[in-house]
Amino acid sequence: MARRTRRLWTDEEKRSICLQTTAPGVSVAQVALRYTVNANLIFKWLRDPKYRPKPGTGSEEAGLRFLPVEIIAEAAKPLAAPLADNHIEIDLAGGHRMRISGSYNPEALARLIRGLTV
Template sequence: MARRTKRLWTDEEKRSICLQTTAPGVSVAQVARRYAMNANLIFKWLRDTRYAPGPPGEPEASCFLPVEIVDLVPGAVQDRAVDTASAAGTLEIDIAGGHRLRIKGVYDPEALARLIRGLSV
């Protein structure tokens, strides 16, 4: 009996195989047969965000940005004319690309997330 050897797939091969499963009319089983592999392995790769193809327009991989929470030093705020909307607080975010966001008052979290995603690319 012939002994089976374990096939090692590169990350690029895994991404390519996972991308082929998104074609219209193509099943995971068909792609698995094309590469002489078990479909369960492809399903495992599809659950991994490194290999799974995302929706169009979305970044391929998620990333975490460093966050630093600092206390505001009294007297450091130059604009003392604060309206009631900004009384809710100030949020300051430094993004890796050199951008800095400073949000005062009430904000829409979804719109802020879209803005950060756009600046992070």
């Protein structure tokens, strides 16, 4: 039987995770799956005033939102290749490919890629 390791979350990570639960159409369960944490733990953090999002600081106001992601299986190509104007395609570990169209924040994209490849 595999031994579980306990993850230690910083206060900033807890606040960020709690803020993501305020996005329209997003459930606590979806956020919990994203971070591989039990939803009950997020509910516990949401009850704590230290981590609970303040009124008027929802994810929409903070510019946070979930973006649709499609995972497709295809042959590997170079790590990143521009497809056309405002398009980028990134091959991730495990044969997954990320396609982005339109404008994007490079720092946010880098954080997303790091999160997907952990």
